[in-house]
Amino acid sequence: MSGNDNSLLDRMPSGIAGLDVILGGGFLKGGLYIIQGPPGTGKTTIGNQVCFNHVADDRRALYVTLLAEYHARMMQHLRVMTFFDQSRIPDQITSLNGLRALHDEGLKGLLALLRREITTRDASLLVLDGIVSVRRAAGDEQAFNEFVHELQAIAIAANCTMFMLTSAMGIKVTPEHTMVDGIIELSDHLTEWSAESSLQVVKFRGGRILRGRHAFKITSDGVVVHPRIEALLARPSRPDPDNAGRLSSGIDQLDTMLGGGLPRSSTTMVMGPSGTGKTTLGLQFLARSSAAEPGLLFGFYETPARIAAKIAGVCRPLRGLIDSGAVQVQWQPPTDDLLDAHGETLLQMVHQRKVRRLFIDGLGALQAAAGGGSGRIGNFLTALMNEMRVLGVTTLFTIEVPDIMGPSIRTPLGDLSSLAENLILLRFIELRSRLYRLVSILKVRDSQFDPTLHEYTTSSEGLMIEATSDSAEQILVGYARGEKSEASAGRQPRERRGN
Structure with a gap:
């Protein structure tokens, strides 16, 4: 029928x-x-x-x-x-x-x-x-x-x-x-x-x-x-829009690494352990919102008071956008609702506010709401992100990754290709009793990008990324020498810490 x-x-x-x-x-x-x-x-x-x-x-x-x-x-x-x-x-x-x-x-x-x-x-x-x-x-x-x-x-x-x-x-x-x-x-x-x-x-x-x-x-x-969201949105509500072009990530050097910014109406996953600056990057992304392109922060772990304090510390321009209504902050207690209720609320807000920049902070909360071992989260996110794309929404979301040092990267969501078109990785490197932060681009939809690692720091201006990969290369060389030195001395290399 x-x-x-x-x-x-x-x-x-x-x-x-x-x-x-x-x-x-x-x-x-x-x-x-x-x-x-x-x-x-x-x-x-x-x-x-x-x-x-x-x-x-x-x-x-x-x-x-x-x-x-x-x-x-x-x-x-x-x-x-x-x-x-x-x-x-x-x-x-x-x-x-x-x-x-x-x-x-x-x-x-x-x-x-x-x-x-x-x-x-x-x-x-x-x-x-x-x-x-x-x-x-x-x-x-x-x-x-x-x-x-x-x-x-x-x-x-x-x-x-x-x-x-x-x-x-x-x-x-x-x-x-x-x-x-x-x-x-x-x-x-x-x-x-x-x-x-x-x-x-x-x-x-x-x-x-x-x-x-x-x-x-x-x-x-x-x-x-x-x-159930994946049943409701088994097919997106409308055809794919013709949204060629780029959108600023909010960080000029990151835009350069991305090949000109984030593709419009795409989905970007920002991965990294706690403390690497994932939320800060998302706030800078929202700070490029406007009345014509409204933004939405849909978060779980940071309460409104903590978000306000973070904005005051690392992304002050965002405060004015929130006060003017160009950006809305929606906090969802992670244990307060069902997975599909979260999806329903998000869809309603995107439609009502005609959101164009969406930052979902804490994808792990959605995974927890799906229930351990339910196998639902992949299908849920795929359906939800497909709908965001046809609505003309450029989405950035964060996920905490416990161990990102070494040759492999494990995530709790399995296959990343079906969930995100762009992948940004933030990581720590420990060298001579100091933690350094490095950023790399793993994937950008249908685009050339800079695959090299760049060092970055955090300040009152947010994430500040070095223009070249020189400092990152020096850090990695020093790290490799340290590992080799410990091995040659007959000691096991130090445990690689992710936070």
Whole structure:
């Protein structure tokens, strides 16, 4: 089915923005859906949240429980949610307990109750919470299948969208799974000390969906869903722009080494151990922003106060750009949110501010948010950086590399070629009880560049790079002699320190 076909189907948005994105616009009107998951995963919250969102347009909803839980207790829990609106109860949202009808009159009695209430109240949404009680009362699969079939007939006749909530889940396919229009499965996952909730659209008739697991969390606003970035941006939102030309890195000598500056709309990775000046380089990059080319610092480890102090110490011109609004600083506590939530926030800010210079300080925080061993970070960053490119954003990001001395360079992100078009390496060299700093260019997209190492220092003007490689060569020669001298004296060379 093509993307245009989705718009031909009559949809009922859930009002949960991320979920509607995953579903391609919402649920089909008059459809019958299962929301399943273990206790505590948020089924009841989603059911009520959809109800309150639905009646915001003067429509009516019916919430029927088949559990022993009192409605007063459920409402008490919901009152802390921002979507809860007491004025909608009971005229627009009617809550009923169908357990007595089920016990006294069986499945037919429950169906009669639902049909009568939907018709009488002109409800266009029904949530049936605790469908496991119906399965128990049915006695056998045939009777339960007939109940689901009759319920679907009521949904179609009344054009009423229905949701059945159940704690049953897993790969076992039951008859009702084949009969309904869609299935959403909620689950919790433990990663060492942390827990993450996710949902998956297992089945959905009548439209394309974003497949796979998507993270969500329960907040004071209810359930907040974050579509997986690599699924959302599997293809960039627009064609590649014709952005030939160069953009200054903020350091004149570095521009010379790069062959004239950074290619526009490219992605640059700045690697190096702690203390080499990666953040300082990023601040100098942002200091070339303007009202016409706004900048954004999206950082994790440096709080706003620490960033302000660093700017005052090494990049004072940036202060005026921040005060004028040409550059914005956005701090994200590294343990505060989910990976896709970070990506969502970043995309929103880039769109809203029409950002052209983006500095992401601390890529390790995104990797940590992806979860150890998840294997997601590469695909996430590839999709995100592809989108930045088509939006005309020139991106620079930093990553800490622990050991960068010797013949090999190891990074925690694996293949760098797919993540960055330009690679800048900052390193320490220890010589005669002193640490020297060297910078080198490893790669520039479709360009010639200066591959030689240059010494640099840091000052109140930021990173100051030597115009020639002479001093760097002297440092390396002295370093090599020191290593050789120690080896010839029968001693093991000193441990090569990265910080």
